[in-house]
Amino acid sequence: MSGAPVTLRRALISVSDKTGLIEQAKRLAALGVELVSTGGTSKALKDAGLAVKDVSDLTGFPEMMDGRVKTLHPAVHGGLLYLRDNPSHVKDAADHGIGAIDLIYVNLYPFEATVASGADFETCIENIDIGGPAMLRAAAKNGAFVAVCTDGGDVDAVLAQAEANAGAVSHALLRRLAAKTYARTAAYDAAISGWYAKQIGEDAPDWAAIGGKLQQSLRYGENPHQKAAFYVTGEKRPGVATARQLQGKELSYNNINDTDAAYELIGELGSDKPAVAIIKHANPCGVALGPNIIEAYKAALACDPTSAFGGIVALNRPLDEETAKVITEIFTEVVIAPGADAAAEAIFAKKKNLRLLITDDLPDPATTGTFVKTVAGGFLLQDRDAGRIHLDDLEVVTKRAPTAQELEDMLFAWRVAKHVKSNTIVYAKDGVTAGIGAGQMSRIDSARIAARKAQDAQETAGWSDPRTKGCVAASDAFFPFADGLLQAASAGATAVIQPGGSIRDDEVIAAADEAGLAMVFTGMRHFRH
Template structure:
């Protein structure tokens, strides 16, 4: 590795005499340039940025005035020049650096403000391959990294908020503080890392590389939290570039700040309710500790909520409620009778929002739409020393996917109940058993070490709340390895069973189903959720 040079200590206050500005997003540009110019800072810029500053009547030099070279190759080459990077990287108080700068006529650059070509936005808009490549910035990241490395003397900004901090800091003496320059450098490297992560992820997707040799991902801070899953843990919430519609894009209309557990559970709720298209009718899901404790459809949203709540009103206390349609005042009235942490919906009526204001602690979120359950994406899970990556579980079943394996075929009503139950089971922690009938969950058994216990617990919960499992459908998210879990479900009253199949014990399970007159179908699709 390179040896550390014997440089003098960086100054606590570094004078700001020259600024290099080159931005795609020009929000706040002219106001900032005007303050810099008034402070006697020489402005140097490129292309459209230079024109915008000049059109505002402010003195500004073209980058070509420094380099002696015009912009060329469609703007690909304009700042990649020793005069620019020497001005950024030169250690002002190091004699050798100072001599090199003097010998070659290199003036110091004390502030760099660069926000990068909008690569992430181009990809999000559906840009083709060539357009995406042309939106990969080269000179911008190079200048940012050079300035950040030499933060002992140079302030680097990648967004207008950074510039505003610099302007405030230099107001008194026309200089920037070392502490601020260090913080700006850290942000700058995070920005270029995020940018490169977006580019590498796009290349992997464009090339169909499901497991690239190196994988990077990055997010932008949304909020820091008082604590994480437990009070002794630290936590923060980040949003991916071009995020999927959901909790990360939601607008909080009211209520306390979201906690780590709130966000985790709200995400689980909205991903589940996304399985139910709004135009197919109202649906409601109630989540507690990332597991559904009640899901239902209805003729109206308030009916869907009431039917979801009936499945397990005890667990729903302090839970998360998600809906697939605009929240109306009738549903809001019923929801607010229960202690609820978070309510999330695509939208909310003004009257419903006003009603929620009477319960100032309840968090109300709207997303502006529903996520597509079939959209591609990746999920990440940390493990000691690394992380696991997999594609999103976008499994969805149709009537034609079901294989009848018992002597009795299911009725069309049983088929509908089975598909509904299996959709919910996909969002229940394994081992999972779900009983359902007529678009309503009747019992949910989650997170058990064996499937028989899940079937038993789901039946017990139904009994606790007076829900009759006779004629219900039972869904298992993975195969029954033995007949005992299926027998438990049959004894509870279910008449139709849906499961993936594929166990070496399938023949015994099918025989047990036939003995009890059950209809059973195999899906060939397992939907574990750990």
């Protein structure tokens, strides 16, 4: 297989996104490259005054069937596929009047964008490109002789070399473009197959594919010895993948992971009341509702100010100047919010390393999506946890019914617990977390840790009592024994929210009654690993 540079003589261009097309085509023409094109692309080039040959001139067939059939022809695929250094291939091309195509630029029908727009089934089907991927894959297979471009950046890279080398493109660039092409067509097919499976209600298709586009090459992964990169799937969900970074250093692997956890939790709390969540290692260390965003931040910080150092702050309100001032009083890695005013941005500008992300909106906790977890030799797929519990869903199982305030706090604590690593216990009072016990092997240990966190916060703030006095407790899964529930009661909890469903529910309910607790069952579990 040849490793020599390839001189561009003919290019086939067929693009849906025509950004920068005319200027690039003019540069190709200036190099003496013959332009071949189809449909709307051909018209755009001709309207710009460029000499363009239609694909139908190569194939001898007109575009037909509403453009579904235009490039699927030996004159096109032969020109892309024949090996220029294989005498038999060269003879076949000559015998059948097939000319070489040295560059192809196809950026595919916008299937992903069509799906994201909420288009109906038939419209999505019509936006599945057939000829484009077929040509790209053919050209990539012959990547030693054909420059394959799937976006404008690829064309620019080819032009930069060709203009500097009398129309020639290096073997190394051709190989890189070929590799990228297979990844692009694979991601395109992954988007189609995933969408189609949902259309027919197939939860577990025989084959599953996942694709994404590189958003950022990362310096390293979770640890410095690990390589990593950040890819986006095209899901239009407000969060770290779609946010605008206004300032600060590049996000790291851990920043991205933790910021996603923070903003998903904020989305869970909605927009009815100002809310702030402070996250460390993907777990919340303080969450609060407040009369305004600055008071919510102060309350969340007071829950665990030690852990908040170097954490992620998520807000459900635009950032204002006074809140920005308070946040910058301690070291914070990332702040993510729906917006920020100019005064807040000016405050943050003084902290060059602090990342500020703006999303314009909150994620909808009820919207499903795909969650992927790798294991050795495979991966697990499941829906995003979009389970939601409302007041009418709660079942009171104790002799004492909870008060209105306890019910409000229980729903708040429950929504926070959903975003804490299992096993978890969350104590909350008056719309503020009092203590969070995360990720323990035993639920009673989580209850103890949450109580200890509340005592630490009391000592730091100089309160007369920990916030757990008169609080509610939320457990992400059922209490297998009464010991965890009694630990919550000893910490000061007066009411408990949990899924129920243990074979010892009767014992746990009896213990709650004996302790004078109110308890409700949700019937829904929120494991998070």
